[in-house]
Amino acid sequence: MSIEQFLQEKTVGVVGSLYGPVSAELIQIQKTRKDFEGDLTVVVFPLLKQSHKSPEATAKEIGEALTAFEEIRSYNVIKGFLNVSFSEQFWIERLNDILNDETYGRKSPNGHTIMVEYSSPNTNKPLHLGHIRNNLLGYSVARILEANGNRVIKANLVNDRGIHICKSMLAWLKFGNGETPASSGKKGDHLVGDYYVAFDKAYKAEIKKLVAEGMDEEQAKHEAPIMKEAQEMLRKWEAKDPEVYKLWQTMNGWVYEGFDTTYRAMGVSFDKIYYESNTYLLGKSLVDEGLSKEVFFRKEDGSVWCDLTGDGLDQKLLLRGDGTSVYMTQDLGTAYTRFKEEHLDEMIYVVGNEQNYHFQVLKLILKKLGYDWADAITHLSYGMVELPEGKMKSREGTVVDADDLIDEMVRTAHDMSQELGKLDDATPEEAAAISHMVGLGALKYFILKVDPRKTMLFDPRESIDFNGNTGPFIQYTHARIRSVLRKAAEKGIEPGKQLPATELSADEVRLIKLLADYPTIVAQAAENFSPALIANYVYELSKEYNSYYHDYPILRETDAAKQTMRLTLSESVARIIAEGMSLLGIGVPQRM
RNA sequence: GGUUCCGUAGCUCAGUUGGAUAGAGCAACAGCCUUCUAAGCUGUGGGUCGAGCGUUCGAACCGCUCCGGAAUCACCA
Numbered sequence: 001m002s003i004e005q006f007l008q009e010k011t012v013g014v015v016g017s018l019y020g021p022v023s024a025e026l027i028q029i030q031k032t033r034k035d036f037e038g039d040l041t042v043v044v045f046p047l048l049k050q051s052h053k054s055p056e057a058t059a060k061e062i063g064e065a066l067t068a069f070e071e072i073r074s075y076n077v078i079k080g081f082l083n084v085s086f087s088e089q090f091w092i093e094r095l096n097d098i099l100n101d102e103t104y105g106r107k108s109p110n111g112h113t114i115m116v117e118y119s120s121p122n123t124n125k126p127l128h129l130g131h132i133r134n135n136l137l138g139y140s141v142a143r144i145l146e147a148n149g150n151r152v153i154k155a156n157l158v159n160d161r162g163i164h165i166c167k168s169m170l171a172w173l174k175f176g177n178g179e180t181p182a183s184s185g186k187k188g189d190h191l192v193g194d195y196y197v198a199f200d201k202a203y204k205a206e207i208k209k210l211v212a213e214g215m216d217e218e219q220a221k222h223e224a225p226i227m228k229e230a231q232e233m234l235r236k237w238e239a240k241d242p243e244v245y246k247l248w249q250t251m252n253g254w255v256y257e258g259f260d261t262t263y264r265a266m267g268v269s270f271d272k273i274y275y276e277s278n279t280y281l282l283g284k285s286l287v288d289e290g291l292s293k294e295v296f297f298r299k300e301d302g303s304v305w306c307d308l309t310g311d312g313l314d315q316k317l318l319l320r321g322d323g324t325s326v327y328m329t330q331d332l333g334t335a336y337t338r339f340k341e342e343h344l345d346e347m348i349y350v351v352g353n354e355q356n357y358h359f360q361v362l363k364l365i366l367k368k369l370g371y372d373w374a375d376a377i378t379h380l381s382y383g384m385v386e387l388p389e390g391k392m393k394s395r396e397g398t399v400v401d402a403d404d405l406i407d408e409m410v411r412t413a414h415d416m417s418q419e420l421g422k423l424d425d426a427t428p429e430e431a432a433a434i435s436h437m438v439g440l441g442a443l444k445y446f447i448l449k450v451d452p453r454k455t456m457l458f459d460p461r462e463s464i465d466f467n468g469n470t471g472p473f474i475q476y477t478h479a480r481i482r483s484v485l486r487k488a489a490e491k492g493i494e495p496g497k498q499l500p501a502t503e504l505s506a507d508e509v510r511l512i513k514l515l516a517d518y519p520t521i522v523a524q525a526a527e528n529f530s531p532a533l534i535a536n537y538v539y540e541l542s543k544e545y546n547s548y549y550h551d552y553p554i555l556r557e558t559d560a561a562k563q564t565m566r567l568t569l570s571e572s573v574a575r576i577i578a579e580g581m582s583l584l585g586i587g588v589p590q591r592m
Numbered sequence: 593g594g595u596u597c598c599g600u601a602g603c604u605c606a607g608u609u610g611g612a613u614a615g616a617g618c619a620a621c622a623g624c625c626u627u628c629u630a631a632g633c634u635g636u637g638g639g640u641c642g643a644g645c646g647u648u649c650g651a652a653c654c655g656c657u658c659c660g661g662a663a664u665c666a667c668c669a
Contacts, residue, residue: 025609028611030611033612033613035612035613036612041611041612043611043612045611045649045650048649055649078612079612080611080612080649080650081611081612122669159669162668162669163668163669164668164669276669301667303667312594312595313594313595313665314594314665317666317667319667320667321667322667324667326666326667326668326669327668327669330669352663353596353597353662353663353664354663354664355663355664355669356595356596356597356663356664357595357596357663357664357665358664358669360595360596381596381597383597383598383662383663384662384663386662391662416631417631420629420630420631422629422631438631446604449605449606450604450605450606451605451606453597453598454597454598454605455597455598455661455662455663456604456605457603457604457605459603459604462603462604462618465604465617465618466631467617467618467631467632468616468617468618468631469604469605469606469616469617469618470617470631472631473617473631473632475631476629476631476632477631477632479629479631480628480629480632483628483629484628484629487628488628524608527608528608530608532605532606533608536605536606536607536616539606539616539617540606540616543616546632546633547632547633547634549628549629549632549633550624550632550633550634551633553627553628554628555628556627556628591629592629592631
C-alpha cells in the first residue's frame, strides 16, 4: 500500500466521523510542495459542501483528528490545504519495508500474457536512429510490463520479402562482382543497403535517359528496364525459383548477421521472430469470413474491400483483383493467429505514428468481424526522431546510422573517461566495458526520457550530453554509492537490514519518500506504456541523492546509528537506481 | 478538405484522474575539490504555458473557436 493510500484511508475514516460518510475519490491526496512543511497534503475544497465550514476550519478539524494516529506527527493548514507530517518512526519503517522486500517494485505474476512487437525491420538496409527509438521503447516497455507481473513475449516481425529486397538482390547481381561480407569486411546489413542505394541510382539514371528520349516521367518510372527486372524477380521469388530463392536466403542471412550485431550492441532481444515470408499469406481465410458475414464486399474486378465510410473513414482494400493480399490482410491474419496460438491477453504494437490510420482500421475491421479481442490491441504510437533540418532523408544522406551513432557514443564515453582520469587503473577490458555501458546509457536515456508519443529532436552537431539530466549522471550516482559501500566494507561497516529508530533529517525523509514512490511509478509506466516516467523518476532520485551526498558525511559520521542509517539509505538508493535503469534497458557500473 | 497528434524559458524536455508562487538540464554568469568519485554541489538571471472565450472555489491540464506545425487518408509495407 502506498503512503498516499494510507493517508487517504485514514482521512476517509476521520471525515466520515466528522461530517458523515464520504467516498474515497473526494479525498484528494498529493505530495506537499517543497516550499511548505509536511509530507503529504489533503486538499479539502471538495469536502466543504459536507463540512459546511470554511476551508481553514475544515482542514484544521481533519488535521486535529489525524494526529490521533501514531504515524502522524503534526499538521499545518494553509488555505484549503492540510499539510500532514509523518513521524520519523513511520519513515524508518518504510525503509525497513523496502530493505526486507526482495521483489520491491515488482509485482507477482498475474497470469496475463502480453505480446510486444517491436523493431520489425526491412531487410534491405541497416538500422537507423528511428529504429533505435523503436527498439529501445519496445524493449523497455516489455521489461516494465514484466515488472508488473505480466508474462511478456517480445516479438519481431521481420519484413524479409517484397520488392525492396529484390532491388538489393538485383543490384548485387549486376554490380556486385560477388562481394560478400567476408570478402569486403563490410557488415552484412550495410553491404545489402549499399546495393539498395546502387539500385536506386541506376533506376534514376534509366528514368532520366528515357525522359531525355521523350518519354513521360510517370511512364518512364514504369518502363525503366531495371524496375521491370526487379518485378520479374519478385514473381520468380513467389514461384520459389531455386536460384532467386537461394540468393534471397544468402543476402537476408548477411542482413540478419548485421542486425544481430546491432541488437546485441543495443542490448535488446526477442523471444519470437516472425518472418513475413511465412506470414504474408495469412488473413485470406478472414477475407472469406468477412465476405460471408457481409462485412466485406467484392467489386467487379474481383477486389475485396471493407466499407468504413460509416465510421468516418474510407473504403479499405483487403484483396487485390488478382487475388493477392495487402499489408492489412496480413496484419489481420497475424493478429488472429497470435491471439489464438499464444492465448494473448494483450497485444502491443510498437510502431511509428505514421501508421496510426493503419491500426485504427485494423482494430475496426476486427471488431466488425466480431472479434472482441480487438480491444486488447494497443498501438504504441511513437513520434518520429527529427533532425534540426527536419525528417531524416536517405536521398539527402541525412540518415543517422545506428551503428555509427553507437560507436560514436562509446568512443565519446571512452575519451571522456580518459580525460577525467577515471579509468586509469582499470584494465583495458574493464575500461571498454564501462565505456560501452556509459555511451549506450547516454544514448538510451536521451531517447527514453522523452514521452514516447512526442516527436523528438536529435542534433548530431551537439552530440548527446554526459552531464546534467543524462544517463551518465544517473550511472555516476550509482557508481559513487557503490564506491562508498566498498570503502565501508573495507572498514568492516555494513548497511543494515532492520534499522532502529534514529533521528532523520528532512533530506533523509525526502529520499525515503522517493524510494517509497517507486512501485507506483512502475505501475504508472505500465499503464501508460511510458518508460519516460521511469527515466524522470530515476533522475529525480539521483539528483536528490547527489545533493544529499554533498551535504551529509557517511563514513566520517561518528554516530554509529546514523552512519548505518545513511549507509543503508544510500544502498537502497543505489538499488532502486539499478532497478529503474534496468527497466529502461540501461546498465549501471560499479565504478566510472 | 477529413481524421489523429503536437505547441511550456534562447535550446532540449518534465509537469497524468483540474490544486498552492509552472519545474529540470543545456547555454550564460558567480562560487565550491587537503575531507566518502567535481560525469558532482550551491547560487543568479531567464515564462502572455500558441491566442481567445467558456466550465469552477481553482485551468498548462477539461470544452469550444482560431493560429502555427507534423502525420495520415495507396491495388507500398
